[in-house]
Amino acid sequence: MSLEELYREVILDHYRNPRRRDALAAPTAHAEGHNPLCGDEITIDVAVSDGTLTEIAVSGQGCSISQASASMMAEAVTGKTLEEVDTLTGQFKSMMGIGDGADPIDPERPGATLGDLEALQGVKKFPVRIKCADLGWTTLEEALSSD
Amino acid sequence: MADLRHLRQDFPILDRTVNGKRLVYLDSAATTQKPRSVIEAIDHYYRTSNANVHRGAYTLSVEATEAYENARAKVADFIGATDSDELVFTRGTTTGINFVAYGWGLNHLTEGDRIVLTGMEHHSNIVPWQLVARHTGAELAYLPINEDYEVSLDDLDTVVNSRTKIVALSGMSNVTGAFGPVAAVSAAARSVGAITVVDAAQAVPHAPLDVALLGVDFLAFSGHKMLGPTGTGGLWGRRDRLEEMEPTEGGGEMISDVGLYESTWAPIPHKFEAGTPNIAGAVGLGAAVDYLSKVGMSEVRSHERALTKYGIEQLSAVPHLTIHGPADLDNRGGVISFQLADVHPHDIATILDQEGVAVRAGHHCAKPLMRSLGVPATARASFYLYNTPEDVDALVAALHHALELFGVS
Incomplete structure (x- = not known):
């Protein structure tokens, strides 16, 4: 596994230009996640209406993997129904090798259904960094379960 | 070089x-690698002399006790302590600081007293004091760092005030590498009747150090940061300070007598070493000190x-x-x-x-x-x-x- 595969251009782009950073006018749920081991922090606000995640705002600081993953996630989940978000979360975790297996993925192309997020599959080869990639997703799950 | x-x-x-x-x-600021002599000393101890210390009246136990106490003498000597009773074996710096915080701080601090720390402390020299401050109503005050990453002594005389009972500082920052101004701070502490506690986790492993000259009351360090095994360390304290300090862990090996309702403690250092100690670890730490002394x-x-x-x-x-x-x-x-x-x-x-x-x-x-x-x-x-x-x-x-x-x- 080479570092070039880990630090793909799309990851560095999301790290340097994180998406969905603008605060929401009327969030319906909020969660803060952090990884005490390395200090990565992600804060998420979401607006859910009629079972659809209409808006999301992400803030935080940390390594390229944690911040890029949260940014890509924000793009991917906006406008999705909560059920779709749940499936996507399961698929992402499966790609990282940490899912419960409820949302299996194609082993040949593990990121095929995940779009840009597919770029993160290289993280799986760096086990200590999986938690970084997962932080945004876990924080989103927490926000949605508090809703 | x-x-x-x-x-x-x-x-x-x-x-x-x-x-x-x-x-x-x-x-190596996190943990150091181990020389063959340390690894072999631990191996040798388990192969030849393993037994519990300070109790069995049989050859192996006598040998184990000798090995353990010899290690204490070596480590004490390494930091310049002339009296090896002043060296308590601990699990590391964190344990040592907690022993002082709870064993000394809890019994000497009252509401409104002050504990002074610096702006470059490791969590292990912050959190124990926060806990003890919470128990006693003491307050925390800090000597900040300046633009040269050094502890500022500008307000030393006002920060270390007459209510100050404890001053605790690092001998060397694990982040910036800056040395702590131990001499100046401990002099200020002494002048108001406060004790000085040194977090020497980064100091003891890397430079000559002599507690007899430092003028401090307690000094804690870790074995694993100085070529020794994990789970070992030392708390040095001046004899009178250790004697007025309460044990924070009770159990076997630390008592003089035990009754149903009251007990009395063993003399220092044993009153702080409840339970079977890390004997092999101490032996390994002794070998580490031998190695460092030889270099x-x-x-x-x-x-x-x-x-x-x-x-x-x-x-x-x-x-x-x-x-x-x-x-x-x-x-x-x-x-x-x-x-x-x-x-x-x-x-x-x-x-x-x-x-x-x-x-x-x-x-x-x-x-x-x-x-x-x-x-x-x-x-x-x-x-x-x-x-x-x-x-x-x-x-x-x-x-x-x-x-x-x-x-x-």
Whole structure:
């Protein structure tokens, strides 16, 4: 596994230009996640209406993997129904090798259904960094379960 | 540079590769590698003399007790303590500081008393005092760091005021490498009748140290940061201070007599060593101290000083690299924290690891210090006697690779 595969251009782009950073006018749920081991922090606000995640705002600081993953996630989940978000979360975790297996993925192309997020599959080869990639997703799950 | 290169052959782990590259171990501030003599001393103890200490009236137990107490004498001597009863074996620096916080602080602090710390402390020299302050109603006050990353003494006389009972400071920062102003601070503490506690986790392993000359009351250190095994350490305390300190752990081995409702304690140091101690660990720590004494702590210090000079020079030549630490080599040890462009320290650590270079990334258990540095995390390279200029060169080469990967020119 080479570092070039880990630090793909799309990851560095999301790290340097994180998406969905603008605060929401009327969030319906909020969660803060952090990884005490390395200090990565992600804060998420979401607006859910009629079972659809209409808006999301992400803030935080940390390594390229944690911040890029949260940014890509924000793009991917906006406008999705909560059920779709749940499936996507399961698929992402499966790609990282940490899912419960409820949302299996194609082993040949593990990121095929995940779009840009597919770029993160290289993280799986760096086990200590999986938690970084997962932080945004876990924080989103927490926000949605508090809703 | 004091050439200690020949010592590398004493450290078996330095022969291994990581990710196909020579291991370049630059995380000795976290824990040090172990020489063969330490590994073999532990092995030898278990093979030949293993028994519980201070009780069995049989040969093995006598041998184990001798080995354990000999180790105490060696470690005490290593830090300049003339009385080995003043050296309590602990699990490490954290345990030592907690012993003082609870065993001494809890019984000497009352509401409104003050505990003074500095702005460059490790969490293990902050949190125990916060806990004890919460129990007693004492307040915490800080000596801040200045723009040279050193503890500011500007307001020493007002911060260490007449209500101050305890002053606790690091002998050397695990983040910036800055030495703590132990002499000045302990003099101020003495003048108001306060005790001084030194977190010497980074100080004892890297330079000659003599508690008889320091004028402090307690000094805690870790075995694993000085070539010894994990789970070992020492708390040195002045005899009268240790005698007025209460044990914080009760159990076997620490008592003089036990009744149904009251007990009396064994003399120091045993009253602080409840339960079966880490005998093999103490033996290993004794061997570590033998090893360091043979090399000579002045040699260790001058080697690391020269390596730090080289490291700072080489790192300063890397584009977009900022070092967080004092420039004055006489006032700092072999720990170099840095930022590299917008490459996050965790990414630096991952990239360096692929080159076999092991560095620490994160807040280094010193979040208040990181906040005053204005950064959430740093990457940190730290040296010990087995490191070489080639290790610095490998670090620098890997950092250039990090810049390339992140497209920084």
